[in-house]
Amino acid sequence: MLEVHDLRSGYGEVQVLRGISLDVDSGEIVTVLGANGVGKTTLNNTLSGLIHPTSGSIRFDGASLVGTPPSAVVAAGLIHVPEGRKIFPNMSVRDNLELGSYRRAKARRSANLERAFAIFPRLRDRSRQLAGTLSGGEQQMLAIGRGLMAEPRLLILDEPSLGLSPLLVEEMFQLITRIASDGLAVMLVEQNVVQSLDIAHRAYVIENGMITIAGAAADLKSDRRLMETYLGL
Amino acid sequence: MLKLDILLSAVANGLMTGAVYALIALGLTLVYGVLHIINFANGAMLTTAMYGVLLAHSVAGIDPYVAVFFLTPLFFAFGYAIQRWVIGPASHGDDNNILLVTLGLAIILENALLAIFHSDTRSIDVPYGFSVIEVGTLLLSVPRLIAFAAALAVALLLALVLTGTDTGKAIRAVAKEKTGAMLAGIDVEHIYAVTFGIGAACLAIAACLLMPTFVVNPRTGNAFVLVAFTIVVLGGMGSIAGALVGGLIIGVVESLSGLAFGESLGQIGIFLLFIVVLLVRPTGLFGAKA
Ligand SMILES: Nc1ncnc2c1ncn2[C@@H]1O[C@H](COP(=O)(O)OP(=O)(O)O)[C@@H](O)[C@H]1O
Ligand SMILES: [Mg+2]
Numbered sequence: 001m002l003e004v005h006d007l008r009s010g011y012g013e014v015q016v017l018r019g020i021s022l023d024v025d026s027g028e029i030v031t032v033l034g035a036n037g038v039g040k041t042t043l044n045n046t047l048s049g050l051i052h053p054t055s056g057s058i059r060f061d062g063a064s065l066v067g068t069p070p071s072a073v074v075a076a077g078l079i080h081v082p083e084g085r086k087i088f089p090n091m092s093v094r095d096n097l098e099l100g101s102y103r104r105a106k107a108r109r110s111a112n113l114e115r116a117f118a119i120f121p122r123l124r125d126r127s128r129q130l131a132g133t134l135s136g137g138e139q140q141m142l143a144i145g146r147g148l149m150a151e152p153r154l155l156i157l158d159e160p161s162l163g164l165s166p167l168l169v170e171e172m173f174q175l176i177t178r179i180a181s182d183g184l185a186v187m188l189v190e191q192n193v194v195q196s197l198d199i200a201h202r203a204y205v206i207e208n209g210m211i212t213i214a215g216a217a218a219d220l221k222s223d224r225r226l227m228e229t230y231l232g233l
Numbered sequence: 234m235l236k237l238d239i240l241l242s243a244v245a246n247g248l249m250t251g252a253v254y255a256l257i258a259l260g261l262t263l264v265y266g267v268l269h270i271i272n273f274a275n276g277a278m279l280t281t282a283m284y285g286v287l288l289a290h291s292v293a294g295i296d297p298y299v300a301v302f303f304l305t306p307l308f309f310a311f312g313y314a315i316q317r318w319v320i321g322p323a324s325h326g327d328d329n330n331i332l333l334v335t336l337g338l339a340i341i342l343e344n345a346l347l348a349i350f351h352s353d354t355r356s357i358d359v360p361y362g363f364s365v366i367e368v369g370t371l372l373l374s375v376p377r378l379i380a381f382a383a384a385l386a387v388a389l390l391l392a393l394v395l396t397g398t399d400t401g402k403a404i405r406a407v408a409k410e411k412t413g414a415m416l417a418g419i420d421v422e423h424i425y426a427v428t429f430g431i432g433a434a435c436l437a438i439a440a441c442l443l444m445p446t447f448v449v450n451p452r453t454g455n456a457f458v459l460v461a462f463t464i465v466v467l468g469g470m471g472s473i474a475g476a477l478v479g480g481l482i483i484g485v486v487e488s489l490s491g492l493a494f495g496e497s498l499g500q501i502g503i504f505l506l507f508i509v510v511l512l513v514r515p516t517g518l519f520g521a522k523a
Contacts, residue, residue, distance in 0.1 A: 048416060074418030086413030088406045095402055102399055103418025146417060 001026045001185055002047075002078070002154055007056035009046040015054070016042040018209040024154060024187050029180050031188040031196040031217065034206035040189045041083050043206070044158050048080035049073040061153065074103045077153030083162065083189075085143040089132025093123055096131045096142055100149025108151070116145040119179065137168040144179070154185045161192045173199055197221045242371050243488045249377040251484015252384035253439050257457055258464035258476040259388060260435030266471025267408040267428045268316075270328065273335040275461070277342035278433060279454030282308060282440030284346055287449060290357045297359065298379070301441035305434045312433025317426035346451040354450040362445055380442035387438055388477050391431070395473070404428055408471070460487075460500070463507045469520025479518060482506075 002024040010016040016039040024030045034040050045051045047058060049070040058065040060078050068076075088096050097116055101109045117124035120141040126134065131142055140160055147155055157176065161169040173195045180186045180199075190196040197203055197217045205213040205220075213220065220227075257279065264272055272278075285304050289295040315338065324330045364375035395401035406414040407424045415421055439457075447453070464483050468475020483503055490502025510517065 050412065050415060069420070070415040071418045071420045074416070080416050082412065082416055086410050086416065088410050088413060090409045091402065091405060099399070099402055099406055099414075099417050099419070102403060106399075150418065 001061060002187070003057075003059040004047070005057045005059075007043070007046065007053050007058065009042060009051060009053040009056075011042075011051070016209050017046065017053070019056070020206070020209070020211055022204050022211060022214070024185050026153075026185050027180075027183045028202065029176070029186045029188060029200045031190055031200035031203045032206060033190060033193055033196060033203060036191065038206045039209045040206060041158055042209075044080050044082070044156050044189060047073075047156065048078065071103055074150060077104065077151070078156070079147040079150050079152035079154070080156040081143045081147040081158065081160065083158040085139045087131045087134075087139055087142050087146065089130065091131060092128050093131055093134070093142055094127040097123070097127075097145050097149050100146035101151075103150065105149065105151040109149070112149050112151065116148050119148070119175065120145050136163050137165070137172070140164065140172065141175075144175075148179065152184060154187060155179070156187045156189065158189045159191065160188075161190065161195070169195065193227070194221075238370050239492070240489075243492045244485055245368075245371055245373060246377070247485035247488030248481055249374070249381040249484070250488065251481040252381040253442055253480075254457070254460055254464055254484055255477045255480020256384040256387055256435050256439045256442070257461040258468065258480050259391060259473060260432030261458070261461055262465045262468065262471055262473065262476045263391075263404075263435075264428055264432040265465065266473075267404055268425050270320075270324075270331045271335075272429070272432065273332065274338040274342065275432075275436065276452075276455035276458035277339040277346075278308070278312075279436045279440060279457055280346060280449065280451060281342050281454075282437045283444055283447075283449040283453060284350060285437070286440050286444040287355060287357055290359075290444075297357070297441045297444045301438055304437040304441060308437035309430040309434040311430075313426040313430035315433075316429035317422060320429070321422055321425060343451055350451065352450055354448045356448040357444055359445045374446065376442075376445040380446075383438070383442055385477075387435065388473075391435075392473060400424075400427060460503060463503055465517075467507065467510050467517055469517030472517065472519035475517055475519030 004023065005021050007017055007020040008015060020043060022032070032040060032043070042051070046053050047065070049065065049068050049072070052067060060076055063076070065073055065076070065078070088099065097113055098109060101112060105112060122138055123141055123145055126138065131139065134142060144157065144160065160176065161172050164172060169192065176186060176188065177199045188196055188200060197220055200217040203215065203217045203220050204211050261275060264270065282304060286297045286300050289300040290297065320331060320334050323334045361375055365372045366375055366378070395405055403414065403419045403424050404427065406417070406419060407421055411421060460483060464476060464479040467483065468479030483506070486502045486506050487499045491499030494501055
């Protein structure tokens with residue numbers, strides 16, 4: 001579904017991604033792991049069209065996404081739930097969710113709103129509240145809910161567990177499993193290694209802008225040496 | 234008793250002018266709130282719209298209240314195009330460039346108006362120009378009452394668009410969280426241009442409401458826009474409610490200080506108030522706390 005080949009990208013003169021190749025198939029949860037600052041968010045921003053790669057290819061459902069503006073990437077069904085949530089703080093929870101279907105799946109907005117509320121009942125309770133007044137965990141749920149409103153074909157989650165209490169982290173990973181259970185492909189970008197490997201089918205590890213390890217999540221989990229060397233556990 | 238009547242009529246006149254000020258300020262504050270830029274061509278664009286009303290009336294005999302129905306979409310399109318294909322591409326997100334581009338636009342428009350219409354002050358004659366109606370003991374100018382009602386109606390309509398439509402919500406989303414908006418599939422360049430177009434459309438409506446009672450020369454718009462900037466700061470940069478309330482307050486202050494210091498010094502009150510607000514509450518009445 002998503003095929004990335006030798007992707008190079010960065011900011012101005014600064015090259016952050018130095019040849020990333022990975023793929024995500026339909027129905028998979030693929031986790032992309034790596035320490036702080038290795039380029040995970042840069043990868044997501046490049047895939048979603050916020051920044052343009054200097055070289056390499058991105059194919060989504062067979063079509064190239066290189067040079068495509070974010071609105072067209074969303075229209076294609078690749079939905080990126082960003083690090084730091086980036087919800088609309090001055091608008092109600094409901095308006096935030098509705099804007100998730102601004103570009104895609106607008107015709108099924110009310111049905112999808114019900115679905116989002118079913119997955120995140122707390123958002124229903126707070127649907128009229130300003131999004132900026134939600135707790136961190138609720139804001140994360142809102143950001144994911146907004147992404148789901150577009151009926152993603154592939155959902156990219158950038159550090160959804162960042163800044164959440166341990167209890168909420170647990171809940172968040174369960175929710176991600178649940179969202180993926182009806183066949184939605186998820187690319188889960190995380191620093192939370194153990195829990196990410198627990199729910200993912202496959203995993204990639206980024207170091208210094210390059211993929212250094214790739215394989216089945218179960219294999220990576222049992223590879224103690226790898227965990228020690230690369231993830232400092 | 235007579236004193237009170239004069240006072241009341243000054244307040245009423247102030248409210249009526251203030252509503253049109255508010256309409257102009259609404260466009261400025263919306264553009265500032267969403268694009269975070271100040272368009273220095275606002276005054277020249279308002280003047281251009283006023284000459285548009287003048288031309289429509291003198292050449293084709295079209296009443297200003299009819300002209301509003303084609304000048305408004307025309308100015309929306311002009312504003313959209315100029316942001317989308319001139320200001321946006323020329324600015325590269327650099328504020329200095331935006332300043333130069335909008336200033337350049339202002340100079341081009343003003344000089345074009347000077348070349349075509351010369352510096353004479355002009356007005357139009359409409360049959361209802363001096364009509365008044367009696368409200369209690371007050372005599373209110375009909376065209377200014379119409380301007381008041383229309384300006385408030387436009388403000389209400391704008392508020393409804395911003396809160397009740399996808400495009401309006403997208404405008405508010407872009408204003409506060411641009412990256413989030415892009416990732417929701419909102420085309421930010423399009424929304425910027427729509428917002429700029431709305432600002433221009435507000436100027437066109439204001440021009441149609443002003444022309445039955447005001448005169449125009451190639452610099453008229455600047456005087457109005459200067460007052461409107463005061464309102465934007467007074468109401469809080471980017472605040473729609475602030476622009477509306479601020480506009481009404483400024484209208485009344487101007488009218489009352491005109492009464493106190495004489496007609497030609499009416500704007501002294503505005504600038505005194507402006508300075509006081511800057512000292513006491515620099516974020517404006519409705520502005521976010523710093
Ligand atoms: N907007 C930016 N401009 C310049 N450099 C950036 C920008 N954002 C991130 N970087 C740099 O790019 C590198 C990778 O950052 P990022 O992709 O955010 O890493 P991660 O998400 O893995 O923590 C870091 O060195 C960071 O300082
Ligand atoms: Mg990151």
